[in-house]
Amino acid sequence: MCGIVGYTGNKQAQDIVLDSLKKLEYRGYDSSGIALKEDKLVICKKEGPISNMEEILPKSNSSLAIAHTRWATHGVPSDANAHPHADADNSVAVVHNGTIDNYLDIRENLEEEGYKFVSESDSEILPILISKYYAGDLVEALHNSLSDIQGIFTIAVIHENHPDEIVAVRHETPLIIGLGNSENFVASDIYAVLKYTQQIIYPDDNQIVRVTPESIDLFDSSLKPLEYVVETVEKYTEVAEKGGYEHFMLKEIFEQPKALQDSQTELFIDNPLEGLSLNWKIGSISIVACGTSYHAGLVGKYVIEQLTAIPVSVDYSSEFRYAAPVQGVGGILSSRPLVVLISQSGETADTLAAARAAKQQGCYTIAVCNVPGSRITREVDGVIITKSGQEIGVAATKTFLTQMQALYVLGTHLAFNSGSLDHPQLKLWESEIRKLPSKITQVLNSSEGIKSLVPNFVNAKSVFFVGRNINYPLALEGALKLKEISYIHAEGYPAGELKHGPLALLGEDTPIIAVAMQDHTYSKLLSNIEEMSARKAPVITLCQKGDQHVPKISDKYFEIPEIDPVLSPFPVAVFMQLLSYYIAHELGTDIDKPRNLAKSVTVE
Amino acid sequence: MHAIILTAGEGARLGSWTANRPKGMIPIGNRPILDYLVRGIVSSGIKKINMVVGYGKNSVMSYFGDGSNFGANISYFFQEERTGTLEAMRIGMSDDLDGFILVPGDNYVSSDSFSKLRASSGLALLSGKAERWSKWGEIELEKGKPRITFDSPEAYQRIHFTGIAKLDTGVANNLINSSGKHIGEALQLALPKSDFEIIESKHWHNIVYPWDLISGNRMAFNDNQLYRNGKIERNVTIKGEVSIGKGTVIRSGTYLLGPISIGNGCIIGPNSVVGPSVSLGDNVQVGSFSEISDSIIMNNCEIGSYCSLKGTVIGDNSRIGSHVVAIPSSRDIMYFNQTFSVSDRGAMIGDDSIIGNRAILQGGSILMNKAEIGDGELYNADFQGESI
Numbered sequence: 004m005c006g007i008v009g010y011t012g013n014k015q016a017q018d019i020v021l022d023s024l025k026k027l028e029y030r031g032y033d034s035s036g037i038a039l040k041e042d043k044l045v046i047c048k049k050e051g052p053i054s055n056m057e058e059i060l061p062k063s064n065s066s067l068a069i070a071h072t073r074w075a076t077h078g079v080p081s082d083a084n085a086h087p088h089a090d091a092d093n094s095v096a097v098v099h100n101g102t103i104d105n106y107l108d109i110r111e112n113l114e115e116e117g118y119k120f121v122s123e124s125d126s127e128i129l130p131i132l133i134s135k136y137y138a139g140d141l142v143e144a145l146h147n148s149l150s151d152i153q154g155i156f157t158i159a160v161i162h163e164n165h166p167d168e169i170v171a172v173r174h175e176t177p178l179i180i181g182l183g184n185s186e187n188f189v190a191s192d193i194y195a196v197l198k199y200t201q202q203i204i205y206p207d208d209n210q211i212v213r214v215t216p217e218s219i220d221l222f223d224s225s226l227k228p229l230e231y232v233v234e235t236v237e238k239y240t241e242v243a244e245k246g247g248y249e250h251f252m253l254k255e256i257f258e259q260p261k262a263l264q265d266s267q268t269e270l271f272i273d274n275p276l277e278g279l280s281l282n283w284k285i286g287s288i289s290i291v292a293c294g295t296s297y298h299a300g301l302v303g304k305y306v307i308e309q310l311t312a313i314p315v316s317v318d319y320s321s322e323f324r325y326a327a328p329v330q331g332v333g334g335i336l337s338s339r340p341l342v343v344l345i346s347q348s349g350e351t352a353d354t355l356a357a358a359r360a361a362k363q364q365g366c367y368t369i370a371v372c373n374v375p376g377s378r379i380t381r382e383v384d385g386v387i388i389t390k391s392g393q394e395i396g397v398a399a400t401k402t403f404l405t406q407m408q409a410l411y412v413l414g415t416h417l418a419f420n421s422g423s424l425d426h427p428q429l430k431l432w433e434s435e436i437r438k439l440p441s442k443i444t445q446v447l448n449s450s451e452g453i454k455s456l457v458p459n460f461v462n463a464k465s466v467f468f469v470g471r472n473i474n475y476p477l478a479l480e481g482a483l484k485l486k487e488i489s490y491i492h493a494e495g496y497p498a499g500e501l502k503h504g505p506l507a508l509l510g511e512d513t514p515i516i517a518v519a520m521q522d523h524t525y526s527k528l529l530s531n532i533e534e535m536s537a538r539k540a541p542v543i544t545l546c547q548k549g550d551q552h553v554p555k556i557s558d559k560y561f562e563i564p565e566i567d568p569v570l571s572p573f574p575v576a577v578f579m580q581l582l583s584y585y586i587a588h589e590l591g592t593d594i595d596k597p598r599n600l601a602k603s604v605t606v607e
Numbered sequence: 608m609h610a611i612i613l614t615a616g617e618g619a620r621l622g623s624w625t626a627n628r629p630k631g632m633i634p635i636g637n638r639p640i641l642d643y644l645v646r647g648i649v650s651s652g653i654k655k656i657n658m659v660v661g662y663g664k665n666s667v668m669s670y671f672g673d674g675s676n677f678g679a680n681i682s683y684f685f686q687e688e689r690t691g692t693l694e695a696m697r698i699g700m701s702d703d704l705d706g707f708i709l710v711p712g713d714n715y716v717s718s719d720s721f722s723k724l725r726a727s728s729g730l731a732l733l734s735g736k737a738e739r740w741s742k743w744g745e746i747e748l749e750k751g752k753p754r755i756t757f758d759s760p761e762a763y764q765r766i767h768f769t770g771i772a773k774l775d776t777g778v779a780n781n782l783i784n785s786s787g788k789h790i791g792e793a794l795q796l797a798l799p800k801s802d803f804e805i806i807e808s809k810h811w812h813n814i815v816y817p818w819d820l821i822s823g824n825r826m827a828f829n830d831n832q833l834y835r836n837g838k839i840e841r842n843v844t845i846k847g848e849v850s851i852g853k854g855t856v857i858r859s860g861t862y863l864l865g866p867i868s869i870g871n872g873c874i875i876g877p878n879s880v881v882g883p884s885v886s887l888g889d890n891v892q893v894g895s896f897s898e899i900s901d902s903i904i905m906n907n908c909e910i911g912s913y914c915s916l917k918g919t920v921i922g923d924n925s926r927i928g929s930h931v932v933a934i935p936s937s938r939d940i941m942y943f944n945q946t947f948s949v950s951d952r953g954a955m956i957g958d959d960s961i962i963g964n965r966a967i968l969q970g971g972s973i974l975m976n977k978a979e980i981g982d983g984e985l986y987n988a989d990f991q992g993e994s995i
Contacts (some may be wrong), residue, residue, distance in 0.1 A: 247660070247683030248673030257665045264889055264906075268872040272837075272854030437890050437907055441924040441959070447665065448627060 005086075006030035007178075008195050009069040009159045010214045011171040012186020016068035017060070023195040024070045025053055025186070029395050030100075030191060031074025032596050034085035038063035038096035044163050048085035052596070066216075067167055069159045069189075071098035077106070078123030084131045088127045090134035091119060096131065099126035100191060101176045109151055126401055128152070133160055141170045142213050146226055149209075155352065159189050169214045172204060173520055177350045177378060180204040180212060180219060182233060187214045193236055193376065194393050202232050205376060236376060250594045252488070254398035256580050257447055260440035261563045262401040263408055263573075266391035267440075270409065273431060276416045279369065279385040282494070285341050285417065288315040289366070291323045291357045292345035295399035295483060296371075296406055300345055301476035302572050303410030309569070310418035318355035320344070323402035324360045327549035342366040343413070347394065347402045349377025358382055371404050371409045387413065396595045399489050400580050403480065404443070404573060411436060411570075439573050445564040446577040453581045456559060459514050459541060460586045467505065467540075468579075469498040469516035471528050477518055477572050481579035488594050489587035498524075498531040509538040516582075518575055519553055523569035532556050545575055608655075608725060610648045611699040613713030614641060615661030615686040620815050620943075623957030624922060625974040629663035631712035634669065634905060635820060636827030637850070637868035637886035639670060643830055644710055645806065647718030649678045651725045653708065657700040661686040692770075692790045704776055709790070711770040715823050716894075717810040718830055722772045724806050731804040732794070735811025737767035738822075743813075744768050744791040746805060753803050755795040769792070769811050772803075783836050816947070817955040818940060820920050824903050825884045829865035837869075838879075845885065870906070886967060894929065902953070918951050920969075922958035922976065929964045936970035954986075 006027025020037060035056045036048025041063060049056035053072060071086035078084035078233045089095040103109075109132070114120065118131050132148035133141075141162050155175040161168065161607040171178055171189045181196035181203055188196045189212075193203055206212050221229040248254035269275070286308060290300035297319055301415035304315040318326070330556060342361040348353040349372040358379055361368050368383040373391050380386045389405035415432045418424040424432070460466060466485055468478035479495035486493045498517065509515075515535050519528045529552055530563035532542050536556065546553035548562045563574040587594050618630030631641035648656060656679050660667050664685065674681030680867045684698045696782070697710060708724055708991055716733065724731055732753065734746050744755040755768055768791060768892070774782075812823045831848050834840030837855035839845070840898045852855065855869055858876030867882045870889035875881060880898040887893070894912035902919040904910065910921075911929030919933045935952035937946025940947040954968035956977045963982035972986050980986050 246674075246681070247658075247664070247668035254669070257669045261669065264872070267890065268854035272856065272872055433908065438924055441907055444627065448663075450665075 004538070005447065006072045006191045006195070007069070007098045007100050007157055007159055007189065008190040009098075009161075009171070009214070010166050010186065011067045011169050011214055012183060013066060015064055015068050017063050019199070020068040020070045021053070021057060022198070023058075023190060024072055026195045028053055028072055028189055028596075029397060030540055031072050033073045033075045034079035034082070035070070035072040036087050037068055037070040038087040038089070038098075038161060040067040040161065040163065040166050041065060044089065044093050044096050045160065045269050046087050046093070047087055048082060048087065049227075051081050052082050054573055062145070063204065067161060067169070069096065069098050069161055069169060071100075076102050077125040079479075081122075083122040084124045086124075086126060086306045088122065088124065090130040093138065095134045097126065097129040097132040097162050098154055098159050099129055100173070101154060103128065103152050103154040104158065105153045121525075124439065125154075129158060129316040130160075133162075139164075141165055141168060142211055142220075142222060142226065142270060145170050145172060146211055146222075149211075149224075157191065163480050164458075169216050170211065171206075171214065172209065172211045174208050175355070175387040178206055180206065180214060182219065185216050187216060187219060189214055192348070192374070198238070201236050203234050203236050203376070204431070205234065206231075206497045216309075234376065235585045238534075239466060249588075250396065250584070252398055252400060252580075252584055252594050255394055255400045256577065256584065257395050258392065259401045259404050259577065260444045262389075262391040262405050263443070264440045265392075266405045267437060269388060269390050270412045271437075275385070275387050276413065281341070281367075281385075281417060282420050283339060285313055285339070285421070287340045288417075289323070289340060289342045289361070290317045290345065290410075291320050291342060291354060291361070292317075293320050293351055293353055295403050295480060296347060296354075299403050299406035299410065300343070300478045300485065301479070302407050302473060303343070303414065305473040306411050306569065307414040307417065310414045311421055311423055313417065313421070318357075320351065320357040324353060324357040335500070340366045340547055342370060343371060343410070344379060344404055345371045346377075346379055347373045347391075347399060347406075349374045349379040351379075355379055355382070358575055369413070371406055371413075391494060397597055398484055398580075398583070398594070403576060407572060408436065408439065435570060437568060439570065442564050442566050442570075444578045446574045446581075448559075450581050452561060453578060454512075455587045456543060456561070456582060457545060457585045457589050459559065460582075461493065461589050462512065463514050464512045465508065466491055466493040466514055466516065467494040467501070467509070467517045468493065469501065469531065469535075470495075470575075471498045471524035473569060473572055474518040474520060474575060477575045477579065480576060480585070481516055482588060484579055484583040486585065487597050489590055489592055490597075491586065491590075498528050501531065502534065506534070506538060509535060509540040513539070513541050514541045514543060516579075517542055517557070518571075519544050519546050519550070520568040520571045520575075521547050521550070529553070529556065545578055547571070608653050609657055609704055609707040610653050610655070610710055610721075611657045611659065611696060611702075611707050612641065612644060612648075612712045613659050613692055613695040613699065614667060614712070615659050615664040616689065616692075617663075618713055618815075621644045621817055622973070624817060624820070624920070625663075626661075626976055627923070627958055628666050629712075630814070632663065632666050633814070633820065634886060634888060634903065635715065635790050635814075635823040636866075637888065638827070638832075640715055640814065640823070641667065641671070641712050643715055643718065643827060645671065645674070645677050645679060645681075646830075647716065647721045648708070648710065650718055651721035653721065653725060654678065654680050656681045657684055657699045657701055657704075657707075658682070658712075659684045659695045661689070681730050691788065693783055693787065693793055695734060696779060696790065696965060700776065700779060706773065706775045706850065707779075709770075709772050709774055709779075711790075713814055714769055714771065715810070715812040715814060715826060716771060716851070717826075720771065720806070720808040720811075723887075724771070727773060727804045727806055729773075729804060730775065730801055731773040731806050733769045733806050733808050733811075734766050735769045735772035735808045735813075737762045737765050738813070739763065741767060741770075741813045741815070742789060742791055743770040744795060748805070753798060753805050755791060755798060757791075759796070766807075769813070771808075799972045805990060816942060817920060818902055818947070818949050818952045818971075819903060819957060820955075821918050821952055824886055828868075829883055831866050831868060836871075836875075843876075849882070852889065855965075897908060901951075907957075917953050918970070919953035920955045922956060922960065925956055925960040925962070926960055927962045928982070930968065931962050931964070931966050931968070933968040933972070934970060938969070938971055940971040940973070942973060979983060
């Protein structure tokens with residue numbers, strides 16, 4: 004994770020870099036730091052959020068700067084482990100995102116050669132190596148250092164002898180170059196620079212780039228100069244400000260109707276699916292993702308299987324990429340498997356690796372992603388872009404809904420291709436999906452009702468979320484939301500599974516959220532609620548409007564708007580998000596930046 | 608200079624249309640009423656806006672954010688209890704305030720009004736030609752000095768106070784401490800003590816009742832923002848000011864007569880006739896051979912084929928069958944047990960309604976949220992509700 008920015012130009016770098024760095028705070032907020040060019044290099048770094056560092060940062064007129072916000076992997080969050088790192092006489096400063104796998108060996112060798120280290124960070128070897136190899140050309144010094152290291156990294160370097168130069172390289176972690184007017188930027192993602200420029204260069208792995216205010220030089224891994232392509236990205240109208248809301252998470256929850264609607268325009272009108280050649284006989288589908296995206300994938304499984312009768316498996320990216328290639332899905336049935344990768348950022352390391360593994364095995368790969376131009380969109384066969392806008396809160400909200408929506412539309416599209424949906428049925432689905440923004444608006448409008456449920460949870464030892472069928476993943480997602488922002492232990496279970504173990508944990512201090520939609524599992528779920536009530540656990544049930552049974556057997560209930568049960572995950576998700584938010588708010592946790600977490604996970 | 612926008616109230620007399628949104632967020636000319644106010648304020652050079660929100664605050668905050676998309680710097684202040692406009696103003700008066708323009712968020716005024724107010728030298732009231740009585744009162748000049756009165760029985764075409772005023776903190780505090788119940792009354796008491804200039808607005812529309820949305824919509828097209836996206840198929844005729852949103856498809860043979868504003872992701876036609884003075888929200892579908900004029904169709908509505916709609920408002924997510932007629936007829940509107948003479952209105956239909964095929968909705972019909980009209984029905988019932 005970690006976020007990197009750099010600026011070289013004709014303006015005062017400090018404020019620009021800090022402003023950009025704050026856009027990257029979602030990538031980590033354990034510590035931050037900045038390196039500036041005065042007579043010598045000046046480095047200022049501090050544990051904690053960027054504001055901590057800002058407080059102690061002296062004013063500088065330097066027009067060159069690199070900065071970093073850290074999510075700790077090697078070494079605890081501390082001032083010493085914060086970036087930028089420098090060599091002993093502060094001639095080189097380096098910011099690094101990623102991990103150096105062989106840093107211990109290199110460090111031992113360097114220590115034998117007499118170099119001193121001041122931190123526990125793997126990154127500290129970088130300035131020392133670069134300084135050791137430096138002979139007047141920073142690009143060469145970085146190039147020589149790269150041949151020693153193994154790992155994944157984005158590195159940006161400045162040197163006191165090169166007052167307007169930043170040299171950078173990437174290997175499996177993100178790096179973009181932003182082109183301005185007599186000023187240029189390097190950064191971990193486009194959001195950091197969009198305020199200043201929409202002209203972006205995306206360097207490939209192992210290409211070294213030298214950036215000065217007036218020039219960009221790109222080199223391949225043997226330092227041969229390369230041509231580069233400048234792409235113009237769409238300016239995002241949403242800005243990273245809370246606009247009256249107390250937290251980004253709440254703002255983003257309330258942005259969901261718009262996010263769904265914007266994504267619909269993309270899905271139904273521009274229809275990226277028509278551009279994909281998906282009309283072969285697909286024998287199997289794998290959905291691969293992490294975290295909340297994984298839960299969206301699980302919902303997708305139920306929908307796609309129901310619509311197409313094609314078997315769908317859902318895997319965590321970190322597991323999928325190391326799994327043995329399954330014989331038969333591709334080879335024997337001679338039907339190329341379809342692999343759908345879901346990643347909000349398009350940079351998630353494990354999901355990227357899974358995409359590569361899938362392609363190698365000859366699968367057709369589709370990415371569902373929220374960041375156009377991101378790494379994954381460049382590597383897969385087809386892309387479905389969700390139009391959620393930037394999501395800042397670490398707990399995913401609007402991207403979950405737009406990802407689910409993308410999978411529903413993908414499902415109907417596959418079903419249509421395979422003949423299980425005809426034209427009018429496809430239209431009917433489309434018109435039902437188009438109603439989602441209004442349905443979830445109704446849940447948002449009843450947020451006071453959700454807030455009133457909070458007292459049931461603040462003293463809970465543990466909370467269980469249960470659901471069946473398509474709402475089982477929502478139980479998982481509800482539990483994930485609650486634990487990540489409120490730190491209350493929570494678990495999601497299929498409602499029928501409690502009796503195989505977890506019932507042993509139930510009691511008065513373990514409230515239960517049950518999702519009871521009137522689908523084919525409804526009557527079974529009602530019996531499950533009775534089972535749980537019998538163990539004295541307070542049961543709060545989500546039901547459809549006008550439900551006759553649920554109010555009689557639940558301690559509390561919440562009605563979601565009338566909706567086909569197959570589309571109920573959307574309003575149910577909004578309920579889960581708001582409930583977790585209000586509980587966390589009551590408990591006073593740092594909702595937008597839960598401890599130990601970061602938004603985009605670019606380490607494995 | 609600041610502007611304080613008051614948009615915490617519910618707007619109960621608009622019935623259905625404020626059930627899911629505050630009044631200021633109702634679209635006319637395809638943008639919320641508040642959008643016109645914010646842009647007008649910004650174009651007068653005032654960037655700092657204090658917005659007092661309460662009822663439906665989330666939809667306001669989600670739409671405007673911190674204001675940077677509008678060139679403004681918006682701060683939010685919260686009025687959770689419905690304690691009136693004077694209290695709302697007090698809440699919105701931040702510490703850094705000096706002079707400010709007070710703007711109730713449920714009026715439409717032409718955007719030039721704010722430049723004129725800002726250019727005035729001292730305190731000022733914005734006046735407008737009234738359609739009927741509002742809570743703000745009538746402005747009368749007595750020996751060159753303005754006076755606010757509430758006693759004339761007639762209002763039509765007389766000069767009224769729009770609720771929009773340029774104040775300083777001293778006068779504002781006097782108003783708060785006066786014995787008036789709301790800003791109009793408080794000003795009535797305070798006016799003799801200070802010198803107020805009267806500034807006239809070119810267009811003013813006080814939106815109170817559902818059918819006011821239609822006249823507000825017509826007026827709002829004076830500020831139509833022109834944009835042209837989407838796909839326009841062959842043989843489409845476009846005349847006048849027509850805005851078309853992203854991802855919208857205008858099918859062959861369709862005739863668009865501006866002013867029209869069409870949102871994102873709509874599908875119009877083939878062979879439909881739309882305009883003038885029509886605003887279509889996002890994701891609206893209009894079937895073939897339908898004709899729509901002088902109407903507001905909000906988001907996610909589906910309109911069948913061969914419909915004829917005029918002077919009509921349709922709320923979000925409604926489904927209108929085929930061959931539906933909703934055009935003005937010569938009769939008065941009954942609303943909450945009062946009679947209103949408005950002859951050029953079709954039907955006013957709330958959110959999430961379903962209107963069957965071949966239904967005829969007589970002019971002035973008002974249908975609240977989730978109304979259902981069966982196939983072939985003739986609907987002419989007057990609206991009888993609890994009194995407000």
